[in-house]
Amino acid sequence: MKYETVIGLEVHVELATKSKIFCSCSAEFGAEQNDHVCPACSGMPGMLPIVNKRVVDLGMTAGMMLNCDINRVTTFDKKSYYYPDLPNAYQTTQWFSPICVNGRVDIETSKGPKSIRIKQIHMEEDAGKLVHDDWSDTTLVDFNRTSVPLIEIVSQPDISSAEEAIAYLERLRDLLRFAKVSDCRWEQGSMRCDVNLSIRPEGSDVLGVRTEMKNMNSLSAITRAIKYEVARHTRALEKGTEELVQETRRWDDNEGKSYAMRTKETAGDYRYFPDPNIMPVVIDDEWFSRIEKTLPELPEVKREKYTGEMGLSEYDADQLVSSRALCDVFEDAVSVCGSAKEAANWIITDCMQVLNKKKMTADMLDINGTSLGQLIKLVSEDKVSRGNAKRILAAMFEGEIADVEAYAKEYGFIVSNDTSAIENIVKEAIAADPKSVADFKAGKEKALMALFGKCMKQLKGNANPQVLREILIAEINKI
């Protein structure tokens, strides 16, 4: 018998907010253990939750990017279970009225295009982290991650292969990063995925026994886990090797095997109920349209625009749309300097060089695009040399430069048009280095470059290279 695979994914994404969901603690990743903790997020009695509006902003943004309906009245509920990393012994989440429902993500695989339906997106708080210390054989709790805001994106069981699952996750990641909802870093746990999987005879409309694998944190592990589970389910159905039961399983990526964690019978009853301390969040038209206005063009729309009317190569366009930050700086720069090709070059080559040196990713580019545009313009007008422009660019990474021309003037980066000043420097250089002059006259082109370099250094790079070269040759010829 032929079987088909039915997969639904639950994806947790940490939101890119400065502070936690119900208190003002920092939500930043990577702090010292228990540095980002207050009485609220460590579960002390008497603190009341105050909803971080930014979380709702980003929840809505995610929903709009994934074609969801936004619930204009959305509520928070409590989910009770005991675990030492959950200081209140309940997680505040959305059970009865999630912020987004009925969405869609369009994917492209080797079998062609497909739509994966989104059941819902809900907002919730993350749990803390248990750290086991083997030396003292104790387990310690780090509350930094407690109450860091998350959204959980629940798909319908529309996915039928590992390839589709990966295409869906990659598309989801692109869209959410592009809308600045999250940095979606698998390796830092800001994107995590639960895989719900079952198989059934091809064409059947009855779902098979479902197993769930929790907290998958890489695409390759997800691919391997799906393939393993499909094989296990098929074997069980065809050969009767084991009885399939509805259960939660743990995927061990090192061993390439999944293990039973708990069955439906032993699963917890989470006793959901509305949190009486959080009033329903009402999203009015003004709020809704404010968020709607912040939505970015989709990456493929930008790509089309870049290769079409703006005339960039496909390579350049791909480089730029790989990150929203690059696109933002690029578009701002073009609007000032007018040259898409130049702006793309400056970003893809020069900016990336600086970022690489600082061990930063493209997403972290936060220079002012307008300033970059001014700089490119100054170069194209021969007012600043390319070498000095790179110095100014490096300075932009250290702090904003609002008026680039004024900055260039202040630091002596403006190309001199004063030919008499250039002539004086050239005369001095010729007088100081008769050997190079003789060599050049004897036909050694390289000797001219040596003189040129010395003059340019004297002029601090602020000479039009063409003009300098002409004056240099003219002066040598006079001898």
Next chain:
Amino acid sequence: MKVYITKSEATGKNIVVDDMILTTDMPTTAGSKMLDGYMSLFEAQAVTALKENGYTICGKANTGEFNLDLLGETSHFGPCEENGVLKGAAAQTVKMGDAMAAVTLEVNGSSARAAALAGLVMMKPTYGTVSRFGTIPAACSGETVCVTAADVDTVKEVLTALKGHDDKDGTSLPQEKCVLGQAMPAKKVAVAKSLLTADADTLAKVEAVKAKLIANGVEVVEIEAEQLLLAKSAWNILMSAELCNNVSKYDGVKYGYRTPNYTNIDELYTNSRTEAFGYLTKSTVLFGSETLSEANYFKVYDKAQRIRRVISEYLTAVFAEYDAILAPVCSKTEYTVEETAANKYMAYEESTYTAPSMITGIPVVVTGGVQLMGAPLSDAALLAMAETL
């Protein structure tokens, strides 16, 4: 007789707060072994507001565990009693003149009962007009910070200091709704016939107040008010569900009591809670857990929420016609330690009278041993009415 923990300093404007209200210079225990010696890192907004208005917190009054009980009989530190008669520690402190007023967290009617039995004046203001920030959570959807004193003026004075919008409490009402304004004199008061189930002495108190109202030119009319009887079960369902969830954070991991008897995390949880919680808290947790279970949520918890709305709608209709509802606060005029030891669910039975206002968040004034319930935000009118009695 265990009354309260006193601080050394005391001034002319002494306020006693009960042990559900967090202070940073004295422990806050909620009357529970679980929080014995617990020192909070922050104080309640109520405490801050009192201090800012020149009051001194002179001590912490003993409470029943999480204020669920009848009159403080379930406190881990022993009940406040006199010759076997239960008093209610906060009210008794005021009665003895050690504090001008008591500020307590009303959860299931113990503050109202204590005031009624001691012949004091008490007001539970409209839900959301006094911040609950820094009160130990028990039943958040109804619990309210309230004031008890010897006379209406003092209650009014202290409430004025407490009332106000607080950004730290998401259920706090806008400032303009929190202010005690001017009130029109009452014209019409209803007597809730369904609640006239108390003993003769108590009913005589109702009659006395009724007579005074009539003498003041107020029209007094008896109404059936059978809907109010629904409140007892419904409030106890909601209260239990919320309490169950609210005390789940006391797990022996972070602070509070931790059992010495454990070898794994499950034993740590189970034994810490088994050894530290008292009988009423445990049974409330079990009941609350059951009402929230997947099997019962819609049958029990959700139904109780619907009943809450039915009662609110009924009260809206009543208050469209009447300025207040007059009713007893408890079924008799004295309760003993012995009685509550024999019947552990007396608080449940007696909540018949207090549950209607707890479940709807309406304001209540207790005076002359009876209560006057009013429409939401009619706090000033209720106080004005109490002043004439």
